[in-house]
Amino acid sequence: MDLKELKKKIPYQWRVQSYSKNKSSASCVAYIDVRDVMELLDEVCGPENWQSDFRDVGGQVYGGVGIRQYRTIKGPSGDDMQLFDEESEWVWKWDTGSESNVEKEKGQASDAFKRAAVKWGIGRFLYDLEIAHVKTDGPLTDSHKYPFVVDDSGNRVWDLTKHMNNGSRTAPAAPKVSKPAVVSAAEAKEAALKKEIVDLCHVKSEIPLLTKEDIKAFILKATALEYGEAKNAEIIERLKVI
Known part of the structure; x- marks a missing residue:
């Protein structure tokens, strides 16, 4: 088990974060699906070596991801051996989530699980992506509360992730430029x-x-x-x- 592998890039999707009130555009952010998080945990740790749990703390849902650690014992020849068994220690990392617009409690639990997974390194690469911008059919107004994303021809976009991955955005998400090292x-x-x-x-x-x-x-x-x-x-x- 190499836990560094949890930091590798996995498929991600896009969602609208906010609409502009001044022009026909919206900002979008990348996110990972909870099923992809589970798949990566299965791949790196093994299905039997990780688990999740949820707790209510002061009315907030906290999700935890626990990963079983190797236990080191002395082998027949005196060498150290690593194995998983009932005495192996479980290490937990926890975080709380925010409600979603649909199925609030389920969305909060899913978000808490993914945020706990981030503490293990899963999806952390998303923080290196800039917020992207896409065209909409108009700005956000009192009479137009739900703008929708459009392509360059003005046609409505029904699959935002496919649209973004095809490069159809006004400001591509790119890795943040690192600041030059300070030289004394x-x-x-x-x-x-x-x-x-x-x-x-x-x-x-x-x-x-x-x-x-x-x-x-x-x-x-x-x-x-x-x-x-x-x-x-x-x-x-x-x-x-x-």
Whole structure:
């Protein structure tokens, strides 16, 4: 059992999250179906090694996903052996859900189950997707409370997931762009110094004589950093091979 496999991508669907009041568009978010969550748990853990449970906590439905862990014992040869049995420990992760517009209690339980599964890593990849936008037959108004999604030809879309997966959206969902790593001043100076040393190596053949003191003066001038004797000796050895 490799629990890291629970984080892999699985089929997902789309639903409208909200309608615009100013233009003919709607925002959509991706979600996973509870049956696909169960299928992944069966595949990675084995049907007999996971279970779910539900509790009422202060009027809120909490769903839990429990996964049985390996128990380590000593084998006949003294080596560690891992096995599942009645003494194996169950690890639980819990979360609460929100009601759906249809069958509220059932929807809340299903949402709680999926949110608990997210804590195991299932469907976490969805958080890397941006909210997408699709065209509708009009903005949300008091007289038009239920806009519907349309394609580029203005025809009503009955299967939103198929429509989205065919690329028919005004703003495709794409992975979020990671922010560039923050480089400290010390790291920047070190990088600049390495570049200067490389450049110096390239012009070494044009310098008749390059002494130890020349090296020290060059580094100090280029970077305002003073290396120790060992580092200077290392740089000189590098230059000798040119």
